[in-house]
Structures are given as C-alpha cells and as structure tokens.
Amino acid sequence: MYVEGLLSSLTRVKKARSLRAASWDTTGRNNDAWNIEPNETRVLADIKGPGCINHIWMTQRDGYRNVLLRAFWDDEEHPSVLCPLGDFFGLGNEIVNSYDSLLFSASTAGNNQFNTGCALNCYVQMPFNKSARIELVNEGDEMHRQYFYIDYELYEQPLDDEVAYFHTQFRRENPCDGWGHEIRVNTPEANIVNAERLAWDNNYLILEAEGRGHYIGCNLSITNFQGTWWGEGDDMIWVDGYKWPPDLHGTGSEDYLNQAWGMQPNAFRHNGSSIYEPDTDGYQTSYVFHLENPVRFEKEIRATIEHGHGNHLRNETSSVAYWYQLEPHKPFGILPVQQRKPVLRGEDGGWLINETAQTQQAEPTLNDEMKQLKAQWAEKQKTEA
Secondary structure, three states: OOOOOOOHHHHHOOEEEEEEOOOOOOOOOOOEEEEEEEOEEEEEEEOOOEEEEEEEEEEOOOOOEEEEEEEEEEOOOOOOOOEHHHHHHOOOOOOEOOEEEEOEEEEOOOOOEEEEEEEEEEEEEEEEEEEEEEEEOOOOOEEEEEEEEEEEEEEOOOOOOOOEEEEEEEEEEEOOOOOOOOOOOOOHHOOOOOHHHHHHHEEEEEEEEEOOOEEEEEEEEEEOOOOOOOOOOEEEEEEEOOOOOOOOOOOOHHHHHHOOOOOOOEEOOOOEEEEEEHHOOHHHEEEEEOOOEEEEOOOEEEEEEOHHHHHHHOOOOEEEEEEEEOOOOOOOOOOOHOOOOOOOOOOOOOEEEOOOHHHOOOOOOHHHHHHHHHHHHHHHHHHHO
16 A cells, blocks of 8 residues: 655656746846736636646736736636735735745745735646636736746646636625724623624625535735734634534634634744734734645535624725635636725824725624623723723
8 A cells, every 4th residue: 555645746756747837038038027017918828738737936026916816727717716916825915925834935025015026936736627727917007027937737638527626716805894893802892692694694704615625725814903903703614505503613713723812923834924913013914724624515615704703893804715626616706906905004003094995895783782782882981981
C-alpha cells in the first residue's frame, strides 16, 4: 500500500506537460507587464484541457478593489471565480501586507499601506477538463499595469467525473444591518437570543451555493466603525437546507478563525490575519482554511457568521468564500466598483461615510428583546454619564 500525503505526488513520476502563461515581453525587451485600460477586459490565459492550474503569481501597484479576477472552466457562461484582485489573495480594503499561508501569500515593502506594490501568490489547485480562461477586468478610472505568471499542466486523459471545480464568491455589507451598534460587545445588553430563522435571515452571509461540493474556507474583512471588539459572532453553516440547529454552529468570530481571546498578529498555514487591526487603525482581514475538514454538501450550502453577538453591530464587513463543486454552479454576481471601495478616515480621524457607496439592505426589524436591551443600554449610559 502506498500512503497518500500532502507531498506524496512529488514521489511519483506523472505524465503531464508543464506550461506557463505570463506577461513577459515577447519582443525580448524588459517591458514585462500588460497595460489594461479602464473598462477593458484582458484574457491572461486561454487554455485547452484537460489540465490543472497549480500556481498564480501577480504583482501590481494598485487596483486591489477596482480590478476583478475572473475564471471560467470548460466554456461555461458564468464565471466560477469572480473576485476583486486583492481580496482573492487574502488582502481586504485595498491594503497590502506581507503574510504567508498554505493557499495564499503576499510580500511587500509597504506593509499596512493602501494601494502600493505587492507580490501575490495563489497555490490553490484549479482543475479543468475542456478549457480554462483567466481574465482581469479593469473597472477603475485609470490604466492598470499587471505582471503575472499562471503555471499549469496538461494531461493526456480527461479528468474523471468526480473532480470538482474551484470557485470563489465575494460579498460585502457596508454597513451590516445591526440592531444595536451603540452597545458594546460582551455586555449584558448584547447578550440577545439569536436562533432559528432570526439567525438564518440576519447573519452575515459568507457563501450561498447550490450543487454538490465542499466549502474549504474564507477570508473576512472588517472596518471597525464601532471601535471596540468587532467579534463574538458565531459561525453557523447550514448544509442542504434549513434546520435548527444548523449542521455546524460555532462559538465566536475568533473561534471560527481558529484563534481565541481576540485576534493575534500572526499568519499561520491554516488561519490567521493578513491585515491586523492595531496596525491599520481599524481595518482587519483574517482567514481560515478547513482543508482537512471541508464542509461537504450534496444540494446546497449557506455559510454565515453573526456581526457581533446576535447581529447587533453595524461595522462594514466583506468576505471571500472558497469552495469546490461539480458544475454547473448557481450563477452569482458582484457589487459595482463604487460599492466595493474601502471606507476611509478623514484628517480628523473620523470615518468618511459616503451613503451613495453603501450597500442597500433593509433596516432591521426590532423584536421586543432588542427594544428592551437598547432601552436598558441607553439608561445605563445616562447613569454612567
């Protein structure tokens, strides 16, 4: 018996052809980047299968939310990967920072800065049978300059029917529809009951997909308007439809991200923070990959997390979900560029809120407990004043 392991494929010779699509200057000179004009879509790689993309390297000075990365497998009409460039590689809110994980890494001389040069790497396996088409879409107002490698291999025989295809989904709520943003986390007034359909309907939605596959993790970006601890939101994941309790129910945001007692300034193989809030004056991006324990689904999946316990906070939240599934997938879209841009601080340190750039969702309907706890908090503030 031959024992399979993480690196076991390196011990066997494989019948495959190794190739690369890259931005190199085909004239032999050193102009090794592609210019992508505003509103232009460029095809970085158009590959005939069967094969598998094994590595993507990119570097650029900006465009982390303006530019979209798209991937289409097997001549499909709707992309399986649709994500802002920076967020795909684990960097939210147009901020760059050096970090390393099993699936993604980034390296920059300008840590914790907006829109500066950064090298990005992806080591996710992306198999395909008929074709793979990788595109960049420049939805910004300025020309975008992109360096890239896309390393892949081709096979003589088609992939079997059980090989799943890689997908990503970007989501954002700016702000989340919290019912009591004034209430600090971990106070009695925040300790509300959040269960059943109330949780299903109001939790922040990380992933909604249909088909057969497995969810392998996400990154989660927060702009902390409230200013204290943004966590305590339980993860709740429903597999193949609604039921209570959900198939997987967690105990807090940092717990789902595989840390505890808040978040720490580290980036490990399976979990950590690519952007750490104390270094950025209010911005956080953290990630978790459940590669040994993927969440498997036969019909559909709904992966969610509370924004503050019981969804009381109104911070800005965005995310990228990563999963594999058999095609076809349920088509999904993405917010327009003006609704993807980060919320910045003004010279006085306050948040510059642009209402036209906010995502649209209904105001939360307050139940009796929410009303009671908000009144209790307001009375407490009067007493402490």
